[in-house]
Amino acid sequence: GDSVTQMEGPVTLSEEAFLTINCTYTATGYPSLFWYVQYPGEGLQLLLKATKADDKGSNKGFEATYRKETTSFHLEKGSVQVSDSAVYFCALRLILRYRDDKIIFGKGTRLHILP
Amino acid sequence: EPEVTQTPSHQVTQMGQEVILRCVPISNHLYFYWYRQILGQKVEFLVSFYNNEISEKSEIFDDQFSVERPDGSNFTLKIRSTKLEDSAMYFCASSQDRNPTYEQYFGPGTRLTVT
Numbered sequence: 001g002d003s004v005t006q007m008e009g010p011v012t013l014s015e016e017a018f019l020t021i022n023c024t025y026t027a028t029g030y031p032s033l034f035w036y037v038q039y040p041g042e043g044l045q046l047l048l049k050a051t052k053a054d055d056k057g058s059n060k061g062f063e064a065t066y067r068k069e070t071t072s073f074h075l076e077k078g079s080v081q082v083s084d085s086a087v088y089f090c091a092l093r094l095i096l097r098y099r100d101d102k103i104i105f106g107k108g109t110r111l112h113i114l115p
Numbered sequence: 116e117p118e119v120t121q122t123p124s125h126q127v128t129q130m131g132q133e134v135i136l137r138c139v140p141i142s143n144h145l146y147f148y149w150y151r152q153i154l155g156q157k158v159e160f161l162v163s164f165y166n167n168e169i170s171e172k173s174e175i176f177d178d179q180f181s182v183e184r185p186d187g188s189n190f191t192l193k194i195r196s197t198k199l200e201d202s203a204m205y206f207c208a209s210s211q212d213r214n215p216t217y218e219q220y221f222g223p224g225t226r227l228t229v230t
Contacts, residue, residue, distance in 0.1 A: 032215040036158075042223065043221055043224045044158065044206060044221040044224075045221075046220075049218065051216065089158060091158075093215065095213050095215060101146065101171070101210075101213045102163060103150070103158075103160065103208075103219060105157045105158040105159070107156065107157040108157055
């Protein structure tokens with residue numbers, strides 16, 4: 001079935017370090033891909049998205065490129081801040097038939113940035 | 116900016132009781148969704164709703180669950196007889212269209228605790 005696999009956490013980095021959170025997907029069809037972020041005690045916020053192959057989504061210094069050949073959508077940031085500490089969810093959205101529209105999430109990766 | 120709202124933010128109930136979780140989607144949106152997140156786990160799709168009927172539901176969404184749009188603005192999730200394992204964060208989402216360029220906007224969530 002359709003699924004998203006992302007690297008296990010927690011990931012602990014020092015401030016200004018380079019971040020990569022790996023995400024791969026399996027899907028029947030051509031999904032849109034997303035990264036959501038969940039700050040402590042809050043809901044889900046869309047961080048970035050890409051809707052077709054080779055698209056690069058970017059926001060707040062984070063980037064991810066839709067790689068169809070490797071079915072991946074890895075999240076990167078060049079220099080993380082303490083305020084980036086949160087849980088990051090990779091997700092896909094498939095709209096195949098009239099009755100088929102849902103977001104499938106990965107398990108989430110907790111990121112902890114040390115000052 | 117328009118946003119999805121949910122009430123209450125936290126609901127505590129006893130096992131076997133009925134609960135109703137409320138959501139107000141963004142006003143011009145036509146597609147509505149419920150997701151849930153058991154503590155520490157991934158976000159899971161429950162149900163999608165369009166044109167006053169369920170479009171799709173997951174295996175989790177059994178006969179104990181129901182959804183309704185009673186008055187054209189609210190979108191509710193009812194759990195008829197709560198179980199301990201229903202304890203989770205429940206997220207409502209809405210979308211203007213099923214086209215991939217229209218994202219699903221998530222509410223802040225209702226934390227349901229069943230004792």
